[in-house]
Amino acid sequence: MPPTPRLGTIGLWVGLHGESFLEAGMHHLEARFDFPLVREQLRGLCINGMPPFSDFEFLKQAFTEGERWPVRRERAEKLLRGGLITEAQFQEFVSEKAIGSHLETLQRRGGFKGFNQKSVSAIIAATDPRAQSVSHA
Numbered sequence: 001m002p003p004t005p006r007l008g009t010i011g012l013w014v015g016l017h018g019e020s021f022l023e024a025g026m027h028h029l030e031a032r033f034d035f036p037l038v039r040e041q042l043r044g045l046c047i048n049g050m051p052p053f054s055d056f057e058f059l060k061q062a063f064t065e066g067e068r069w070p071v072r073r074e075r076a077e078k079l080l081r082g083g084l085i086t087e088a089q090f091q092e093f094v095s096e097k098a099i100g101s102h103l104e105t106l107q108r109r110g111g112f113k114g115f116n117q118k119s120v121s122a123i124i125a126a127t128d129p130r131a132q133s134v135s136h137a
Contacts, residue, residue, distance in 0.1 A: 009129075016075055027101060031103070042103075053120070059108055063123060
C-alpha cells in the first residue's frame with residue numbers, strides 16, 4: 001500500500017511500538033468474563049475501564065484504560081520527520097510514553113450474533129495514542 005499523509009490509530013500504534021508481535025507486543029488481549037464482576041474486580045486493583053463499546057443484553061465489550069509503554073526515540077523521530085506526528089506529540093510520546101496495550105473484557109450470551117463494526121471502529125478511534133495524553137490518563 002502506498003504511504004498516507006496521516007496515520008490512523010493502528011498505523012500510529014505500529015509506528016510507535018513496532019510491526020510484529022515479538023517487537024511490539026499486543027495491542028489488546030480479549031477474554032470472556034462475567035462483565036460486571038470483572039469490571040468491579042479490576043477497579044479494586046486500580047485498573048479503570050473505558051466505557052463499553054458494545055452494551056447489549058447478548059454482548060458486552062469494553063477495554064481497560066491503556067497501559068503506557070516507552071517509545072524508542074528513533075521510532076518517534078521517524079514519525080516526526082515524516083510529518084506524521086507533531087513536535088508536541090513527539091515530546092509527549094518520548095517523555096511520557098504512549099498507549100500500548102489494553103485488556104478487552106467480553107461477555108457474550110446466546111451465541112455469536114454478528115460483528116459490531118460501528119462499535120469496533122469507535123473504540124479504535126478512542127484508543128488513538130494522540131487522544132490519550134498524560135493529562136487524560
